[in-house]
Amino acid sequence: MTALWKSWExxxxxxxxxxxxxxxxxxxxxPAALLPPPTVVLHAWGDWVxxxxxxxxxxxxxxxxxxxxxxxxxxxxxxIAAVSGxxxxxxxGWWRWVERTVEPTIQMLRPVPxxxxxxxxxxxxxxxxxxxxFLVFLGAFFPVLMNTIHGVKTAxxxxxxxxxxxxxxxxxxxxxVVFPAALPSIFAGLRIGIGAAWMLTVTAEMVxxxxxLGYVLWDSYYFLRYDLVLASMASIGLLGYxxxxxxxxxxxxALHWQHGSTLQSREG
Amino acid sequence: xxxxxxxxxxxxFRDAKRKRDLLAxxxxxxxxxxxxxxxxxGSSGCxxxxxxxxxxxFEKPTGGSVTVGGxxxxxxxxxxxxxxxxxxxxxxxxxxxxxxxxxxxxxWRKADRRAAAQEYxxxxxxxxxxxxxxxxxxxxxxxxxxxxxxxxLNPQVILMDEPFAAxxxxxxxxxxxxxxxxxxxxxxxxxxxxxxxxxxxxLGTQVAxxxxxxxxxxxxxDLDLPRPRDITGQQFNDHKRHILNLIREEGMQxxxxxxxxxxxxxxxxxxx
Ligand SMILES: Nc1ncnc2c1ncn2[C@@H]1O[C@H](COP(=O)(O)OP(=O)(O)OP(=O)(O)O)[C@@H](O)[C@H]1O
Ligand SMILES: [Mg+2]
Numbered sequence: 361m362t363a364l365w366k367s368w369e370x371x372x373x374x375x376x377x378x379x380x381x382x383x384x385x386x387x388x389x390x391p392a393a394l395l396p397p398p399t400v401v402l403h404a405w406g407d408w409v410x411x412x413x414x415x416x417x418x419x420x421x422x423x424x425x426x427x428x429x430x431x432x433x434x435x436x437x438x439x440i441a442a443v444s445g446x447x448x449x450x451x452x453g454w455w456r457w458v459e460r461t462v463e464p465t466i467q468m469l470r471p472v473p474x475x476x477x478x479x480x481x482x483x484x485x486x487x488x489x490x491x492x493x494f495l496v497f498l499g500a501f502f503p504v505l506m507n508t509i510h511g512v513k514t515a516x517x518x519x520x521x522x523x524x525x526x527x528x529x530x531x532x533x534x535x536x537v538v539f540p541a542a543l544p545s546i547f548a549g550l551r552i553g554i555g556a557a558w559m560l561t562v563t564a565e566m567v568x569x570x571x572x573l574g575y576v577l578w579d580s581y582y583f584l585r586y587d588l589v590l591a592s593m594a595s596i597g598l599l600g601y602x603x604x605x606x607x608x609x610x611x612x613x614a615l616h617w618q619h620g621s622t623l624q625s626r627e628g
Numbered sequence: 629x630x631x632x633x634x635x636x637x638x639x640x641f642r643d644a645k646r647k648r649d650l651l652a653x654x655x656x657x658x659x660x661x662x663x664x665x666x667x668x669x670g671s672s673g674c675x676x677x678x679x680x681x682x683x684x685x686f687e688k689p690t691g692g693s694v695t696v697g698g699x700x701x702x703x704x705x706x707x708x709x710x711x712x713x714x715x716x717x718x719x720x721x722x723x724x725x726x727x728x729x730x731x732x733x734x735x736w737r738k739a740d741r742r743a744a745a746q747e748y749x750x751x752x753x754x755x756x757x758x759x760x761x762x763x764x765x766x767x768x769x770x771x772x773x774x775x776x777x778x779x780x781l782n783p784q785v786i787l788m789d790e791p792f793a794a795x796x797x798x799x800x801x802x803x804x805x806x807x808x809x810x811x812x813x814x815x816x817x818x819x820x821x822x823x824x825x826x827x828x829x830x831l832g833t834q835v836a837x838x839x840x841x842x843x844x845x846x847x848x849x850d851l852d853l854p855r856p857r858d859i860t861g862q863q864f865n866d867h868k869r870h871i872l873n874l875i876r877e878e879g880m881q882x883x884x885x886x887x888x889x890x891x892x893x894x895x896x897x898x899x900x
Pocket of ligand 2: 676677678713789
């Protein structure tokens with residue numbers, strides 16, 4: 361009984377919203393075209409995915425391709441951001457001279473919204489995958505970087521002492537002590553970063569790319585297809601949720617040693 | 629050949645926040661021969677850990693020199709195993725990986741590391757806990773992992789910073805016996821920090837009684853008591869009475885100085 365309830369727990373709030381939304385939009389409070397009810401959205405979405413009755417017109421049956429091209433941009437930009445953010449973060453956190461020389465520049469670039477890079481991104485990379493990947497990179501890079509720096513700086517000095525007592529070289533300290541000690545913090549950054557990555561792919565696709573979920577969203581807006589706009593939004597939400605789940609899975613595998621020792625592992 | 633030699637060591641901690649310097653160690657000279665078991669005995673805050681950290685190479689003395697095996701110490705190294713006041717285990721590694729961490733650094737294969745670790749895990753009585761993580765261990769068990777880890781280095785010198793302070797009386801007695809057995813078997817030199825007179829007398833071949841703030845060697849006592857030590861015996865109690873008298877005198881002197889001069893002697897340093 362409780363097990364059954366647990367599996368439904370997370371569906372309660374979304375279901376409630378859907379039902380309320382259906383009722384409001386069918387009540388005629390707003391013109392139906394401005395707020396299509398969930399059933400209509402689901403219909404259009406279904407056709408977009410499976411292509412059964414051309415409701416989605418030109419997009420009919422093209423969902424997988426659209427989702428895939430967005431996902432590839434996210435993966436590329438996020439991958440570059442994760443690797444470079446972690447490496448640079450460890451360097452800044454560990455070596456004072458790197459911090460002194462690099463950090464001021466980083467801190468000046470950080471408050472600049474990634475979106476404001478769009479004009480330059482288009483000039484530099486043209487209209488295709490590259491500006492989108494660049495934007496995704498910008499969005500994910502800073503959270504990963506900042507959290508990695510924090511993780512390195514708060515690593516327990518006594519563990520470093522213990523390792524150097526056992527003859528660790530500086531490189532070994534970084535690999536066998538500092539990196540694992542910073543890992544919980546690094547994962548916090550990775551999780552913030554993945555959200556930013558999806559936001560920026562969609563933004564880039566609305567402006568600078570002619571494919572992907574963001575492009576469909578903006579295109580449908582021009583054609584007054586608000587059902588498809590909503591279906592795109594839902595698709596982005598679902599994919600974002602799924603990728604975050606993937607990172608969470610990776611995290612609990614990498615940080616399994618924390619089980620039972622932190623609040624996060626508490627039952628309830 | 630002397631294993632450890634401290635010559636005229638002083639250590640001043642610069643306290644930037646409070647704008648004054650703290651003289652923690654004042655002109656300590658000590659020579660520890662090979663295979664000796666030296667106990668550093670002193671009250672809390674008298675500089676025992678600081679002294680040990682300088683032998684380990686974590687801290688540099690402000691003045692004087694430290695040599696181990698004839699070579700000046702210029703940083704930590706696997707020739708000096710250290711057991712810390714807190715166990716300082718890698719929380720992301722299971723017990724056996726912590727014990728064999730040194731071999732991981734040397735690039736040994738997993739199966740070899742696992743086999744090598746087992747001998748030391750057995751030695752400290754942690755069979756059955758090989759795959760536990762530090763968060764799943766009690767304080768005493770963590771401390772034993774720390775000891776196994778230091779022993780695996782098979783070092784000439786083992787430095788121990790109050791390793792048994794957190795243990796109950798029974799476990800402490802077992803561990804002390806175990807440690808003496810290991811020391812007799814491995815033929816290494818041990819410097820063991822403690823603030824318990826009994827512990828120093830049960831373990832050491834020598835006891836250095838330190839004064840507090842600044843730390844100086846008040847007296848170096850050679851113990852030639854037979855082992856296992858009889859803690860109710862005549863000789864044991866003579867030594868104990870003598871050391872307790874030293875500590876009492878020390879305390880009285882401190883209070884007299886404190887009355888005459890509200891800033892404790894060592895604290896004046898180079899006050900700004
Ligand atoms: N890194 C440091 N910076 C400034 N002062 C320090 C530092 N480490 C130790 N001290 C000071 O030096 C003195 C000696 O400290 P130490 O840790 O060596 O004492 P201890 O004898 O090991 O004490 P305990 O028995 O409580 O462990 C103390 O007064 C302490 O405040
Ligand atoms: Mg101490």
